[in-house]
Amino acid sequence: MGTPIRIGIVGYGNLGRGVEAAVSHNADMALMGVFTRRNPAELNPARADTTVFAYDALTEHHDSIDVLVLCGGSKEDLPQQGPELAARFNIVDSFDTHARIPEYFAAVDGAAHEASTTALISTGWDPGLFSINRVMGESLLPEGDTYTFWGRGLSQGHSDAIRRVPGVAGGVQYTIPSDEAIDSVRSGLRPPLTTQQKHTRECYVVLQDGADADAVRAAIVTMPHYFADYNTTVSFISDDELRRDHADMPHGGTVIRSGSTSHGKRQTIEFGLQLGSNPEFTASVLVAYARAVHRMGAQGQYGAKTVFDVPPGLLSPRSAAQLRAELL
Amino acid sequence: MGTPIRIGIVGYGNLGRGVEAAVSHNADMALMGVFTRRNPAELNPARADTTVFAYDALTEHHDSIDVLVLCGGSKEDLPQQGPELAARFNIVDSFDTHARIPEYFAAVDGAAHEASTTALISTGWDPGLFSINRVMGESLLPEGDTYTFWGRGLSQGHSDAIRRVPGVAGGVQYTIPSDEAIDSVRSGLRPPLTTQQKHTRECYVVLQDGADADAVRAAIVTMPHYFADYNTTVSFISDDELRRDHADMPHGGTVIRSGSTSHGKRQTIEFGLQLGSNPEFTASVLVAYARAVHRMGAQGQYGAKTVFDVPPGLLSPRSAAQLRAELL
Numbered sequence A, B: 001m002g003t004p005i006r007i008g009i010v011g012y013g014n015l016g017r018g019v020e021a022a023v024s025h026n027a028d029m030a031l032m033g034v035f036t037r038r039n040p041a042e043l044n045p046a047r048a049d050t051t052v053f054a055y056d057a058l059t060e061h062h063d064s065i066d067v068l069v070l071c072g073g074s075k076e077d078l079p080q081q082g083p084e085l086a087a088r089f090n091i092v093d094s095f096d097t098h099a100r101i102p103e104y105f106a107a108v109d110g111a112a113h114e115a116s117t118t119a120l121i122s123t124g125w126d127p128g129l130f131s132i133n134r135v136m137g138e139s140l141l142p143e144g145d146t147y148t149f150w151g152r153g154l155s156q157g158h159s160d161a162i163r164r165v166p167g168v169a170g171g172v173q174y175t176i177p178s179d180e181a182i183d184s185v186r187s188g189l190r191p192p193l194t195t196q197q198k199h200t201r202e203c204y205v206v207l208q209d210g211a212d213a214d215a216v217r218a219a220i221v222t223m224p225h226y227f228a229d230y231n232t233t234v235s236f237i238s239d240d241e242l243r244r245d246h247a248d249m250p251h252g253g254t255v256i257r258s259g260s261t262s263h264g265k266r267q268t269i270e271f272g273l274q275l276g277s278n279p280e281f282t283a284s285v286l287v288a289y290a291r292a293v294h295r296m297g298a299q300g301q302y303g304a305k306t307v308f309d310v311p312p313g314l315l316s317p318r319s320a321a322q323l324r325a326e327l328l
C-alpha cells in the first residue's frame, strides 16, 4: 500500500467517533489524532490507540497530516473552522445547510486557493451521495422528474422541536416516507408531490410528571413549519423505553429519477440508503472522500471542491487498472 | 447555451437510433449525422432532419464533429472501430465484453494519446452506472459485500441460444432476479449467493410446425452454460403473441452493497434501474458522457477513460455554480 494517508479528526462528536472507526477499516490510512476545542484530557476516545490533542495543537501537526476531516456542526462550527483550516490543510467536511452552500463554498475556496490546498465541502449522504444521484438522474434522463424521499430516519431538528414543547421531558421524531407516494413515483406516473405528501412524522414522547397528554399532542401536531402540514402521530412512552428503543440514529432515503426516452418509454433510476447509523455512515463517506482529496491535492487540483468534482475511481484504494479489470 | 456540442453517430442499430433520439432531448447538442457501413440511401432515420453518410465520409467531417458516439456491436465492430476512430476523434462507446476491457482500453488509449483525443469506453449501465455503484459501494463500506442482480430483462444472448434449438421458430428469454435472494441481501444477512441462486430464467417460445414441445422444452432447460444451472421455465406462445407482447427490450437490475460500520451497525446502499428500453437508456447514458468527453478533451485530458475517471458534474449541462446552488 505504500505510505498511509495521514488523517486528522477535528471535533469529537457523533461524526468524529464515526471517522475514528472508519479510518480503522481502511488499510491505506492512519489516524494521527483527534483535535478538540475541549480539554483533551476529558475526552475518552473509543480506540485505545487514538491520541487526543487540543485544537490549537494543529499548528504543530502541519507536516504530519495529509487530510483533516472536519466533524464540527454545520451551524456554528464549520462556517468558522472550514475557511480557517483550509488555509493550512487539505480538508473534507459534511456541511449540510443547503441554502448556505454557495457562500460557504466561496469562503473555503478563497482560503484554499491562496494556500494551495484542496478542500472538499458538503459530502456525506445528503448533501453528498443523494446530490450525485440528483445530478446524474437529470443528466441521463433530461425528460423526467426527480424525487427525494427521506427516512425512515431520526430527524435531529424535529426531535429538538418536540423537546421544546412545554410538558415534554424527552422525545424523538422519525421521518417516514409515504409508501403510497413512493409507489406512485415508481410506477412512472410522475405525480406532482409536495414534501408533506411524501412524508409522515412519527413522534415518541416522554411526558413530564403531571403534564397533560392531550395538550402536548395538540401542541406538537399543530406546530407550524415542523408538523402542522404533515400527517403526524404522537405516541407516549416511558423514559426507559426512550433510552432502550430510540438511542440509535438510523436514517436513509431514496432518490428516484422517473423519465422517458423516445416513444414514451419509461425509465426509472433509483438510489436508496438504509442506514443503521446516520453519523457512522456519513463518517465512512467522509473518509473515502478524504482519500480523493489527498489524491487531488497531489495532482495540484487546489481550491474548494464538491462531490460533483470527484471522479468515482479516486474514492477507491484500488488502482485504476485494477478497477477496470475487476469492477467495470 | 453557446455553441452546441456537435455529435456524430457511428452505426445505426438499436443504440444508434437511441442516440439520435437522446441528442434531441439535450438542448446543448446538435446531431451532425449518422455514419454507417451500409449504403446510406437504404437507411431510414427516425427523424426527418437526420442526415446519413457513409462511414468513409467521416474523413471529411473531421472538423465539424466534437464527439463521435460509437454504436457498433462489442463483439465485431468496436474492437476495430474504437482504436481506429480514437485516432481521429473524441469518442464514447458502450463496449461491454467485461473480460476484454483491459486489452480494449490499451488499444484505444494508445491511439487516443498519440492523437491527443479523449476516448471514453464502456459506458452504459453495465458496464457503466452499475460499475460506478460497485466501486463506490466498496469504497464507502469496506466491510461488506456487493451483489449485482440483473433483470427483469430481455437477454439477447439467451434469446439467441433459444432460437438455435431445433424445432424453435422464434423466442425470447427474460432474466428474473429472485425476490427471495434480494430480500435476504436487503435484510443485511450478507448471504453467499451464486449467479444461479440470484436469478431465474423465463423463456417464451414459438414452435415450428410439427415440432415436439416436450423435446424443445427439455433441450432448452438442459442446455449447458445457458440454462442447465438455473431454474428455467418455458412457455409456448404464438408468433402473433411474440410480436405483440415481446417486441420491447426492457431490462434493469440492482446493485446492492451490504456492509457494517463500527459496532456492527448495518448499512445498505442500493442502486436500481427499471428500463422500458435497454438500448434507449444506454443511448441516453452515452450522450451524457459525450458531454463529459467534450469537456475533458477541451481541458486536455487525453487518452482512454472510463466512467471511473469522470466527475459527475461534467455530465450535466448546468454550470458548477448552478449545480452547487440547486442540486447539492
Ligand SMILES: NC(=O)c1ccc[n+]([C@@H]2O[C@H](COP(=O)([O-])OP(=O)(O)OC[C@H]3O[C@@H](n4cnc5c(N)ncnc54)[C@H](OP(=O)(O)O)[C@@H]3O)[C@@H](O)[C@H]2O)c1
Pocket: A010, A011, A012, A013, A014, A015, A016, A035, A036, A037, A038, A071, A072, A073, A074, A075, A077, A094, A095, A096, A097, A122, A123, A124, A125, A126, A127, A128, A278, A279, A282
Ligand atoms: N452531509 C450529510 O449527509 C450529513 C449527515 C449527518 C450529519 N451531517 C453534519 O455533521 C455535523 C456534525 O454532526 P454530529 O452528530 O457529529 O454533531 P455533534 O455530535 O453535536 O458534534 C459536533 C461538535 O460538537 C462538539 N461536541 C461533541 N460532543 C460534545 C459534548 N459532549 N460537549 C461539548 N461539545 C461536544 C465536538 O467538537 P469539539 O470536540 O471540538 O468540542 C463536535 O465536533 C452536523 O452538524 C451535520 O451538519 C451531515
Ligand SMILES: NC(=O)c1ccc[n+]([C@@H]2O[C@H](COP(=O)([O-])OP(=O)(O)OC[C@H]3O[C@@H](n4cnc5c(N)ncnc54)[C@H](OP(=O)(O)O)[C@@H]3O)[C@@H](O)[C@H]2O)c1
Pocket: B010, B011, B012, B013, B014, B015, B016, B035, B036, B037, B038, B071, B072, B073, B074, B075, B077, B094, B095, B096, B097, B122, B123, B124, B125, B126, B127, B128, B278, B279, B282
Ligand atoms: N454497456 C451497456 O450497458 C450496454 C447496454 C446495451 C448494449 N450495449 C452494447 O451496445 C452494442 C450495440 O447494441 P445494438 O443493440 O445497437 O446492436 P445492433 O442493433 O445489432 O447494431 C450494431 C451495429 O450493427 C449494424 N446494423 C444494425 N442494424 C443492421 C441491419 N439491419 N443490417 C445490417 N447491419 C445492421 C449497425 O452498424 P452499421 O450502421 O454501420 O451497419 C450497428 O451499429 C452491443 O453490442 C452491446 O455491446 C452495452
